[in-house]
Amino acid sequence: MAMIDTYKNNLIRKRQEIVKLSSDKAKESGKIQQLKTKIISAKSAISRSKQTSTIKSKLSEIERHEKSLAAIDKNIARIEGKIAAKEKEIAAEEKKILQEQNKIDTQRIKAEESRLKTYNRKMESFNHSLQQQNDIQTQLADEIEQLKYVPEKITVLFFATNPHNTDRLRLDEEVRSIQEMIRKSEHRDSIIFESRWAVRPLDILQAINELNPDVVHFSGHGASKGDLVFENADGTAKVVSKEAITQTIMTSSDKIHLLFFNACFSFEQAQFITEYVDAAIGMTTSIGDKAAVAFAAQFYSSLGFGFPVQKAFEQAKGVLMLESPNEKDTPALYLKDGVDANILYIVRPNGTN
Structure with missing residues (x-):
């Protein structure tokens, strides 16, 4: 290096x-x-x-x-x-x-390929035992069964980045509004909200490894083709491709169910990542500070009341119609094939066990 x-x-x-x-x-x-x-x-x-x-x-x-x-x-x-x-x-x-x-x-890829080969050899040796194979099948069945239930507590990981050579954004206001709306929601104790600021690309993996979140939220500037803007060590802008972001997230956690990209022109990133997660929200064009804050705050508030993703998204768009009607169609919800947002819950609703 x-x-x-x-x-x-x-x-x-x-x-x-x-x-x-x-x-x-x-x-x-x-x-x-x-x-x-x-x-x-x-x-x-x-x-x-x-x-x-x-x-x-x-x-x-x-x-x-x-x-x-x-x-x-x-x-x-x-x-x-x-x-x-x-x-x-x-x-x-x-x-x-x-x-x-x-x-x-290239060196990292070669190292990862070597690691995967070693892992595969170990797995082949492991699977030679019939009893061990049965244990693996039982474990997989248990994990699949657990996925049917919404966790009692979830973690929302908020990434904020606004390099000094880009337009100023009210990210602090967005965080404050989201936290306030979560505190006012019915299931406020079910949502753990964590934020990371002045995010550099390598910070993504570190934070996800630390917190193992259920929801990941990116707020800042978007670039063309779904790329996102992070920061270099000197605070200047660094554009990261949607492929790199997706690879980083997907190799670090299998628990993430929702990605929220509150950045301009982020719809391609949202579309791309739904191959791996249940749902993602992106912006079809540029979005103003006021609209971005209002939409995000209401979306998490609706989740906090135990509503499914579809209803939370519609309520957040309803707030945009009141606060910034010209931007009501900017946010877009994308889903993994086979996922129904009307029954996709992030926070456990009332009456579920």
Whole structure:
């Protein structure tokens, strides 16, 4: 990892250099208007004066300012040349990072394949025993039976990310509203709400391993093709593909039943992940802060009253019709094949044992 860290540090440094060069360019550009104003003033003085000495002095002043303008133009061109060179260097560093990351990913895949081969060999040896095979079948039957029942307590894991180079979002307001609505719900003691902030890609697996949640909620910025925006170590945006997010979630837990993507253009991610989970919610287009907060808060409130996913989704859309009617069709619910959202409960309703 040392090499890729070196490339990343180089990239950060070069981006900082571009910021400095851009600042220098802005300062030089700021001088232009001042000089032009002085030239205009000198020309105006010439037009008003009849004294030869005054006219000569002002002409000399104009000539001096014009030379200064020419010098500034040259300096700006020089700075722009440096910026262009730095941009090429940044592109080269980004290419190195991508190549190094591909190497790391390849190594990880090979390690995982080796681990799976070892595991399969152990399983083959294990299955040679008839009694052990019977035990496995019994265990699987018990696990299938347990899946028929909704747990008494669930954990909702909320991931919040808003890199400093992206538009500001009211994620704190979203969390506050969701927690408040859960506290007001009938089954508030059945919902454990956990949040993680300034999330980096590797934080996803760590948090899921720690909490083993039933519901995972992503809130932040979405990108094209269902990708989501997380943070780099320096707080800048990092786009992660829907395939990578799905792989991370699905290899870390088989307990997750619902994914909530409260991010713009996240419907492709929601559609993609329902191959593995019962239900997912995504946004078909961009969604405003107010609408995102209102929809999410009401959805969890409805779950907290023991309603199935379909009713919770419809009630949340009802709130959008009241608060932000132009965005009522932005959220979309997607289901795994064979799943009926009308009987899909996340929180145990009244009367169930």
